[in-house]
Amino acid sequence: MLALLASLVIAPLTAGAQGTDPENTLYLDLKDGRVVIHLRPDLAPNHVARIKKLAREGFYDGIVFHRVIDxxxxxxxxxxGTxxxxxxxxxxxxxxxxTPFKRGTLGMARAASPDSANSQFFIMFADGDFLNGNYTxxxxxxxxxxxxxxxxxxxxxxxxxxxxxMQVAADAQ
Incomplete structure (x- = not known):
């Protein structure tokens, strides 16, 4: 019984541990509430650094979702907005x-050139395996x-x- 109780307490703590680094957590505030994003510098250090830099400058505040496909x-x-x-x-x-594109994954948008990502990003509503290996x-x-x-x-x-x-959690007040 004690082991079962311990597993119920410890499992949620370890499941949420990945999002506890405030320097690699983003708060994306939308009209309906806050979205918490775990950044992956282990996968894309330069892209994460860019997103954090722009977020810290307030670049994303007020920007529209210009392409939203159900x-x-x-x-x-x-x-x-174009x-x-x-x-x-x-x-x-x-x-x-x-790393596969699954529901909730964030990827960098780009033009035809693989090396053309800048500030645009997308959040997956559903799995999109056809993007795997082609977007960051x-x-x-x-x-x-x-x-x-x-x-x-x-x-x-x-x-x-x-x-x-949009702000880095380490900077949130």
């Missing part, structure tokens, strides 16, 4: 990995996926949802 993904990170814009930072070389995985939603599911659909949406605020 059953696929929600894309954001373009200050022009899907063609980016930050003033240089593009990043691809950091492809064998840099994080995963660990809480609040229901808020991602509530993002208004469209290409572009008629009345797009915006990022209210």
């Amino acid at each position: 059953g696929f993904m929600a894309q954001t990170g373009d200050p022009t 899907g063609r814009g980016g930050s003033s930072e240089p593009d990043i070389k691809a950091e492809f990995s064998s 995985v840099f994080g995963e939603v660990v809480d609040g996926m229901n808020h991602v599911d509530s993002i208004t659909r469209g290409e572009p949406p008629a009345n797009p949802d915006k990022i209210v605020r």
Whole structure:
């Protein structure tokens, strides 16, 4: 009985441990609530560094989700809202990995060149194995996926949802 009780207490602690590093956790505040994202510098250190830099500058605050495809993904990170814009930072070389694109995975959007990621990213609504090895995985939603599911659909949406605020958890107040 004691072993069962211990397993019930310890299992949730270890399951949530991956998202406890505040320096590698993002808070993505949407109209419906907060999404907690575990960043993966072990997979894509340069992409994670870029996302954190831009988040710390307030770059993502107020940016719309310009491409939201039901059953696929929600894309954001373009200050022009057209899907063609980016930050003033240089593009990043691809950091492809064998980590699969599953529901809740965050990937970097890019143009035709594998080395053209900049500031745009997407969050998967469903598994997308056809993206594996072709786009950089840099994080995963660990809480609040229901808020991602509530993002208004469209290409572009008629009345797009915006990022209210995105911040590195270590900086949150």
